[in-house]
Amino acid sequence: MRLSLILALAGSILFANIGSAIASQGDQGANVLSPVGQQAFTDISTCLTSGKSPSLDVYYLIDNSGSLSYTDKGNVRQQVIESSVSQLKNFADSGVKVNYAASTFASGVSQISSWAPLKSPSDFQGATSKIHREVNNQHLAGYTNWLGGMQEALSAFQTRGTDSCKMLIWFTDGGINPTGNTNDISKSLKALCGDGIGLSSVGEGRGSFGLMAKLRKQGVSIFGVLYQNDTSTLEKFNSDFKSKTSNGLTGPKRLELEHYLMSYMVPLVEGSGEIPNSEVAASFGLPGGGHLTCSQVGENGLSPAGLPNGAFLNAQDPVGLSFQFLSLQNSINGGKGSAIVDGSFSVPSGTAGFAVLTEAQNWKLEGPSGSGISISPASISKTGSWTVETSAGVTQIAFKVEDQKKLEGPWTFTGGGPNSQLFLYSGLTINLDRDRQSQVVAGRSNTLTGQIARTKEFQNLPIDLNRFPRSVLSLKTLDDQGNLQDVSDVKVILNPVGQFKIENFKPSGNQKSVNLWLALDLSGGFQQVQSQFDVSLVDAQALTVPAADVVRMTALNGPKGTATGTLTLTGPSVGSAPSYFCLDSAAIRTSDVQTGSSKTDRTSSFKWTFNGKSQSPQFCIQVNQGKTVDIAVQARNPIQADSNVVSIRSFSSKTGAAKLTGTIQFEFESKALVNPWAMALSIMLLLILGLALPILAMYAFNKLTTKFLPAVGMVSAEIPVKFNASGPVRLLDARPNSSSETILVSAQDFRPLASNPKATKEVNLQTAGAGVVRVKLWPPLSSPWFELVSRPNSRSISVFRGARKNSELFQSGKTQEISPNLADFWSLVIPESEVIRVASLASNSTAAQPVILPLVFPPGAPGAVQSTVISSASGSAASQNQVSATLIVFARMGQLSEYQERLNLISNDASLEKRFDLIKKDLAKPAKPQKVKKSKPASESKSNGFQAEAVQVVTPPPPPGAAQNVTAPMESGPFPPPSGATVFPAPPTAQTGNSGPLLPAPPPGA
């Protein structure tokens, strides 16, 4: 099992970068990667991110020595290496050209496969079949000849090009021992490491490095996997000692020697390392311990920038190895690891996904509050944005956040124990517009362009760099000491959608090539995204070169507009050979980042011309020595949009044998034109519709639905009353034949409201002589309400307890808000002449002379007077101070006592006095001439500005004696019934009092 995990770990190496994830895994005992080992994964990840068409060469060097017969009895390595080869498919699927080769080594070397491409499923099937056939315990024999194997690997890599990323996966289960002779061990070590290995100490020798350093110079990242199965090894050694086949070495001593020989693997793989002192080794003439350096490394043990580092992996604990294996996979895919402390962690904005690794069995993962995410082993089978996998006791929970805001914030992971790890993914990578090897012009400013892109797993997720805690792109190069330093004086422009442009890159003229690194620092726990590329400097004197790498064009306005720009070419300054400059037919990349709310894919509809000609198949021009040529560039697009357009095109310049290739970026702003008239008209129409439709809808709705409540079974009474104009108002019976001033109800007073029940369901109801009642529907967005409009020359007092309108609107008594339920309606109708009369009496009482009331009515209005002359009071003061009016009362059909009770309440309503005073004041106000309108009959109530449904009814004649003292021609007396109005019969002239079987006798003293 251990072996399987080791080999699985080796397989995971193939997927790239480990980063710092493993560093935080320090408590995993022997499975800890050194900083050099971590850097090795970063190096291979950077390599795979670099270049436009990355390729990966993987060489498997597999131990096939006889010791595997007891260290790998189960032949587990076969299955794991097969799996490792199969996992290369992930790279192939991502567009990486993958090649592999494999050999086994023991005393000699046996090739399993020469370099072969892995593209199709059959390729992978063939490769795994070969591994299956050759890597097994049936062919085990011989010693452990590291040198032989490495020589074979070096030869294989030397046949590969310089552009590919190279990995050597070296698996062995024992220390170096090519022949069983210690002299051969020393020779092999010297050949592998170099002259640093002396006779007595590893640090004694000084000289050149060996084969391992050559592998590094070939760009090979070496991943050495040592399977140190001490248990089975010691068991075998003890057995050999007992059978006297161990040259007298006891099991432990022989194991010590084995450990000594194994220890050379670290400096060979990582460049430097410690060799322990071993008495047993010394007794065999092998060098003593010390620090051994086998390759060029800095003080921190890392290779100089540009040379790959190696990683040494030692496996002893199965669970820890499994943990590392999964950690490696996550790091390879761009995840950055951190320990989960106290069962919680934070998912920052911009996160594309995360993975949690744990050794625990009973765990629970919960998202931020409101996310509704709760995952436990019991819910693994549920579908969602997560996958849960368990491998050799380690569980991995992978969750796709996809930058959803609801999934940002604190998460909890309970039950995970101390060894739980979080890996955050940004899902970003770098795509340069130039290849890994490209050219720049020496002695002038160059512009490097490219784009931050999504990895394949998150390719459908839009890029918004503003979502990350920070997004800083930097260009680095090597300093004199081989360390990476920021390139000074360059201007890095990175927009939120990931397009970047590095301007003013001006390498010094004495350099032939420059190694450059692009690094995107996202902070917030995300792994840095890094890409490496080399540029060679070309002397522009013999070539035609563009004056600038970026051509800024005018804006493209509308579907018929043209973006124009000028590409200036400078001819060679030396030589006489003809110089040609050509632009490629197709753009490397055209980016149309639209800023509008709706996006249209129009990248394929751009039309470009150069000097008025279509570019296809290639635009070429000859530029003579010393000349400067301007090329008119035009771009059109029949589909308009608001956007920023960037188009990258390759160019080549050739003068004799001298050649320059590069890219030119054309950029311009695209603007969608708007027809202002159409826009204004649309807005106006939509605004009007937006207002008119609700208003019309509400009006129609109110008109259809607003009605008085059903008036079936309702009765009404119309009773002449009188009351004192001064002091508290109490309504008294003014009927000629009334026996008492108190209003006593008889059975004949209340009569059914309408002979036609249907009428009571309509909007309008007749209200006897009260005036007009109607529904007010305007404004439609306000609640409809119900209104009583008094007859001309009369005022009304009505009280509606559920009124919504401001009572000040009804102080004049001309209108009243009433209840939609007519059973609650009553109205005291007072002729204006009565109000004026009693008002004049009050004035006379203070000055016993005729007075002229300042009553000014609109000219021509019915009953209008310019002045009213009031004579001195005549008759008894008490009777003259009484106001004659008519009380109209509606009620549900009921008992006489109920009617009487209602009348008593109305007669003694406390608000009557105040309301009457307000009417008096209103009539005393001088009319404003400028606002005078021609008075119209109440039947034309719509002229009041209301759209209302109304029916006018006629009040009964006022009681005799009303307005007796008005000498001016004021309108008073009986109102003529308008045509079409329903006239209620006059009230009975005499009360029978005892008729009507339903009605009980009035209450005593009522």
Place this chain on the structure above:
Amino acid sequence: MSVSSTIRRATILPLVTALILLVVSLALYLLRYQLANNLYFVLGYLLTPLGITGTMAWDLLAQRRGQMNPNFDVRPTHTKVIKWLVLCGYLVAVLHIVELGRILGQQVVQSGWLQ
């Protein structure tokens, strides 16, 4: 008409619906770049003020019908709040209207009309 003695309260559903419609319409405008579809402006225009006005009609009708029951608890505040929401909805609708106007103006140019 049978009258129950139990107090019947005016429903708050129209008010809640109006509030939801307003929030949705505003969200449609604020998320226009994420939604990336012009039809959402039409939807926003329909939600406010037309949709909210519908809730006002709903509330008026419900409260008016409720008043047939003497024990009905009228809630004029609901109506008043909905009226304010209608007003707010109209302001939100203006945002959608301007966008629709701009889109229509662009379409006129794109199609070559009026030229």
